[in-house]
Amino acid sequence: MGTGIDRLTPALALAQRVEQVAPFHVMELAKQAARREREGHRVIHMGIGEPDFTAPDAVIEAATRAMRDGRTQYTNALGVTALREAIAGFYRDRYGLEVAPERIIVTAGASAALVLACAALVNPGDEVLMPDPCYPCNRHFVATFEGKPVLIPSGPAERFQLTAERIEAHWGKRTRGVLLASPSNPTGTSIEDDELARIVKTVRARGGFTVVDEIYQGLSYDGEPTSALSYGEDVLVVSSFSKYFNMTGWRLGWLVVPPSLVPAFEKLSQNLFICASAIAQHAATACFLPDTLAIYEARKEAFRARRDYVVPALERLGFKVPVMPDGAFYVYANADGVNHPAAGDSDALTQALLQEADVVLVPGMDFGFAEPRRYIRLSYATSLDSLHEAMGRIEKVFGRH
The missing domain is CATH 3.90.1150.10 (Aspartate Aminotransferase, domain 1)
Structure with missing residues (x-):
């Protein structure tokens, strides 16, 4: 008796973007x-x-309470208010920055934050500059939205990071912005404060966007780090609970965007992700307790x-x-x-x-x-x-x- 399945049917054709990854x-x-x-x-x-560290007991207990209390429904697409306020407080206490909670978008990890940023900012054919070497997924995020990642060789002399001079030299008619990470994966090196200020100024003068991945900034060992948010509200910053906060599998991150872009990012988040994990969000509020x-x-x-x-x-x-x-x-x-x-x-x-x-x-x-x-x-x-x-x-x- 036949199964109704033609076993000779060829495999479905994949989208071309899969081959580019x-x-x-x-x-x-x-x-x-x-x-x-x-x-x-x-x-x-x-x-x-x-x-190799995992979430501290206070975080696990907060997750348990959320589950016990039934706080497992969808949240606002921008994130739980208490968590957004706690993140804003972290910027104030750690970096001396006043960041309005309304600018903070809680995401399903830093990857989702970068997906949202590329969805909002990258048009087909747009070029996005980034250093070579850099985290490989960054270029794939750009390419997924039909942008063109442009990797600029950045060696030891540049601390494996982009510089304002290199950005100026490689900026072309199709360049839309830059995607940076400080500290960086794979090199563990940061962009020096003065250089980052010059980068933001250079990109701003050309009407471009600056996105800075700061997911490792809590793990900075030499001196006090400065968030790229210090250089203006037009800078977009990505962060995460995975690395400093030891919550990799919880899939939780955040994105700070200019006030004028919040409605667009909210619309994209609603449609692409609905929201980040409710349990992870409620748990993460305990990350900012003093102990x-x-x-x-x-x-x-x-x-x-x-x-x-x-x-x-x-x-x-x-x-x-x-x-x-x-x-x-x-x-x-x-x-x-x-x-x-x-x-x-x-x-x-x-x-x-x-x-x-x-x-x-x-x-x-x-x-x-x-x-x-x-x-x-x-x-x-x-x-x-x-x-x-x-x-x-x-x-x-x-x-x-």
């Missing part, structure tokens, strides 16, 4: 590592940028200690760290000089270290097109003991070659 090597390596773990290997993960913030600051010091160990450890192994990371939990290291046959080819090297040392690192290929095979990205969002063990394993591998 490059594979995410960090996720592919994670899948390979998972297979090795199923085979009995103990793998040390320094690939995915996910804190909870004290926990986050102590954890930040733990990340700083890991950075201060792992950078010299990598250099002793023959890696070069051309710019000391001042934030996030990444090191972007040049692998040209390591003692391994795959030196100078970070894709081959990371594959070899997974197979020979059960250590996961990420090749620079994920992050752009400017000399990506020379660099690896290491995430130190794991315990200091694991970092010590990983460096020891790599040293043994290099010693055999």
Whole structure:
């Protein structure tokens, strides 16, 4: 008896944009590592940028109360009022900035915030400037809305960041704006305050938009960071509860936009996402309690200690760290000089270290097109003991070659 299904029917054709999205090597390596773990290997993960810390008890208790009290319905598309007010208070207390809660849009993670920003600001054919290297999804967000991401090679001399001079030199007739991250994934480097002020001024003079991803700013180790919101209400800032607040799987972030754009972003949020998770929003209000913030600051010091160990450890192994990371939990290291046959080819090297040392690192290929095979990205969002063990394993591998 037939099933009514023609098994010879060809697969449905995918939209062309799918072909434009490059594979995410960090996720592919994670899948390979998972297979090795199923085979009995103990793998040390320094690939995915996910804190090994989880939400503090106060946050979990707030989520439990929300569920118990039935506060699980859809929220306003802009977010729960109490949470938006708490975020505004955070900007006031941490940065000395008065940000109206009405400008804050709570989103389903920073990714949703960037999707909203691109949906609102990018027309087909518009060019958006960003540094090379940068977080790979950023260019895909732009391309999804038929914009053209323009990656500008940004090396150690620029702290792997865009500069006002580079933006001015690459600004063309189709350029619509810039998308930056400070501190950056994959490099852990920040844009210096004076340079960021010049960037905003340069873009503003050309009628463009400046979007700054600040999801790692809470994890800044050298000096007091300055939010890009300091440079005018026309700057859009993205942030998240994933990194500093240790809530990756809760999928919660926020976006600060100019007052005049709030209605447009609300309309887009209503249609694209309805709202962020109600439970996550109610839980996140507890992130800003004094005792909870004290926990986050102590954890930040733990990340700083890991950075201060792992950078010299990598250099002793023959890696070069051309710019000391001042934030996030990444090191972007040049692998040209390591003692391994795959030196100078970070894709081959990371594959070899997974197979020979059960250590996961990420090749620079994920992050752009400017000399990506020379660099690896290491995430130190794991315990200091694991970092010590990983460096020891790599040293043994290099010693055999």
